Amino acid sequence: MACSNCDFSEIQDVILGVEDVSLVSKILKRRQQVPKGEGLFRAGQPFHAAYAVKSGTFMSYRLLEDGEEQVLAFHLPGELIGIDAIKEKQYSYSARALEPGSICELYFNDLAKLGESYVDAQDSLIRVMGGEISQAQRQSLLAARQAADERIAAFLLNLADRFNKRDFCSIHLRLAMSRQQIASYLGIAVETVSRCLKRFQSIGLLDVSGKQIEFLDRPGLENIARTSSD
Amino acid sequence: MACSNCDFSEIQDVILGVEDVSLVSKILKRRQQVPKGEGLFRAGQPFHAAYAVKSGTFMSYRLLEDGEEQVLAFHLPGELIGIDAIKEKQYSYSARALEPGSICELYFNDLAKLGESYVDAQDSLIRVMGGEISQAQRQSLLAARQAADERIAAFLLNLADRFNKRDFCSIHLRLAMSRQQIASYLGIAVETVSRCLKRFQSIGLLDVSGKQIEFLDRPGLENIARTSSD
DNA sequence: CGATTGATTGAGCTTTGTCAAAAGCGGTGG
DNA sequence: CCACCGCTTTTGACAAAGCTCAATCAATCG
Numbered sequence: 001m002a003c004s005n006c007d008f009s010e011i012q013d014v015i016l017g018v019e020d021v022s023l024v025s026k027i028l029k030r031r032q033q034v035p036k037g038e039g040l041f042r043a044g045q046p047f048h049a050a051y052a053v054k055s056g057t058f059m060s061y062r063l064l065e066d067g068e069e070q071v072l073a074f075h076l077p078g079e080l081i082g083i084d085a086i087k088e089k090q091y092s093y094s095a096r097a098l099e100p101g102s103i104c105e106l107y108f109n110d111l112a113k114l115g116e117s118y119v120d121a122q123d124s125l126i127r128v129m130g131g132e133i134s135q136a137q138r139q140s141l142l143a144a145r146q147a148a149d150e151r152i153a154a155f156l157l158n159l160a161d162r163f164n165k166r167d168f169c170s171i172h173l174r175l176a177m178s179r180q181q182i183a184s185y186l187g188i189a190v191e192t193v194s195r196c197l198k199r200f201q202s203i204g205l206l207d208v209s210g211k212q213i214e215f216l217d218r219p220g221l222e223n224i225a226r227t228s229s230d
Numbered sequence: 231m232a233c234s235n236c237d238f239s240e241i242q243d244v245i246l247g248v249e250d251v252s253l254v255s256k257i258l259k260r261r262q263q264v265p266k267g268e269g270l271f272r273a274g275q276p277f278h279a280a281y282a283v284k285s286g287t288f289m290s291y292r293l294l295e296d297g298e299e300q301v302l303a304f305h306l307p308g309e310l311i312g313i314d315a316i317k318e319k320q321y322s323y324s325a326r327a328l329e330p331g332s333i334c335e336l337y338f339n340d341l342a343k344l345g346e347s348y349v350d351a352q353d354s355l356i357r358v359m360g361g362e363i364s365q366a367q368r369q370s371l372l373a374a375r376q377a378a379d380e381r382i383a384a385f386l387l388n389l390a391d392r393f394n395k396r397d398f399c400s401i402h403l404r405l406a407m408s409r410q411q412i413a414s415y416l417g418i419a420v421e422t423v424s425r426c427l428k429r430f431q432s433i434g435l436l437d438v439s440g441k442q443i444e445f446l447d448r449p450g451l452e453n454i455a456r457t458s459s460d
Numbered sequence: 461c462g463a464t465t466g467a468t469t470g471a472g473c474t475t476t477g478t479c480a481a482a483a484g485c486g487g488t489g490g
Numbered sequence: 491c492c493a494c495c496g497c498t499t500t501t502g503a504c505a506a507a508g509c510t511c512a513a514t515c516a517a518t519c520g
Contacts, residue, residue: 072367088361119352127316129356130315134317137302140302140373144415147475180498187373191499195476376507377507378508408466418509424467
């Protein structure tokens with residue numbers, strides 16, 4: 001009865017902390033399909049659950065006053081969305097699917113109902129959140145670097161690493177997001193993204209074909225990204 | 231026996247969750263003086279504690295290959311440093327004091343020893359960490375915006391707000407960090423920081439005198455920072 | 461009171477954003 | 491199957507922002 005598809009997910013730690021399987025259903029709503037473009041939650045809504053991505057790519061974003069969507073993060077399979085809203089008790093940003101995908105809902109509000117297993121689940125959750133903080137900080141590190149080249153190289157490598165962690169192919173990448181969304185995320189102009197990818201291709205670092213990316217010279221890319229990576 | 235100086239701190243939530251005061255000493259090492267420049271921990275060391283800033287300003291940073299220090303964050307009184315290392319079990323960056331200050335050490339590794347109170351302490355900790363994630367994300371949002379003006383305005387307002395939350399004066403600010411450190415943090419050149427502050431002064435937004443900053447036109451500043459604030 | 465370090469200022473040059481237009485791509489309906 | 495439409499991506503030209511280098515000024519510390 002346990003969510004077997006959570007095996008590869010970061011939140012497996014949390015789930016595994018719960019021995020009584022019948023309790024699992026109280027904190028976990030299993031795999032749900034999410035069509036392309038559908039929202040998970042919106043900024044300002046009261047926090048009711050965090051989401052574990054099972055498949056597909058999601059993004060979190062904020063609506064600026066001028067109506068522009070600013071991309072805050074991309075979320076890949078195995079990652080968690082919205083857990084930070086647990087503090088303010090409401091979501092501070094919105095999230096939606098970039099392509100058809102599926103998610104599990106996690107009711108961390110009701111964690112206390114788990115009794116015995118509660119403590120273990122919390123322990124795990126704390127660790128997961130520690131990882132989230134590290135990730136967010138790494139992100140802000142990346143964003144603080146000014147050179148567009150560095151940002152894009154680091155962005156691509158970061159995506160590849162995250163996919164790789166979940167056993168996806170490490171030299172081939174399918175971007176689920178538009179150039180516009182990448183640009184917004186990295187804080188640069190769409191045209192710069194386009195030109196930069198072209199340049200990377202022309203010097204033999206990548207093979208770019210629309211949303212398909214192939215890594216031809218990983219060390220070369222890492223060299224460009226080095227100032228903002230670990 | 232409780233750390234009375236934690237009253238104003240974010241971690242008061244954690245401490246207050248523990249009713250048995252005698253247990254507090256097991257997870258908390260009370261106020262310690264830290265001289266200017268002294269390090270709290272270094273990247274790569276095993277995680278043994280998080281630090282709550284009681285007074286003074288701290289910064290976390292990473293050493294790049296070329297020997298340059300990249301500033302990751304500034305930590306003001308009442309804030310927590312290093313809690314994200316709980317996941318990887320080692321610190322991913324270093325931290326040190328920018329001026330004489332004091333800190334409490336928090337041994338979250340031994341949280342389990344608290345027994346009964348454990349659950350409450352964890353609940354609180356989870357919320358604190360949620361806040362950390364939000365803060366880090368807000369930071370990366372700020373950094374992703376390209377305009378130097380926006381970054382600096384947002385940076386100053388953010389500092390002021392954080393001080394303000396702890397009952398410091400809201401129109402006057404004493405920067406504990408150097409221009410170089412601000413530049414590194416925001417990902418811009420030192421010269422740009424300097425010129426930008428001068429410009430803000432010349433149009434009547436600020437009064438700048440070395441490390442002393444006075445806000446003359448807060449709405450004006452907020453207007454400049456608006457694209458990256460909430 | 462030098463000397464060292466940090467902050468400011470200036471000049472030139474590179475990068476990147478902006479605007480505008482062309483090209484590609486995908487879907488739709490004839 | 492093709493022509494058309496809307497949208498995304500690419501490309502080009504230009505202007506503006508910010509970086510670099512270099513010099514000056516200020517401040518801090520023996």
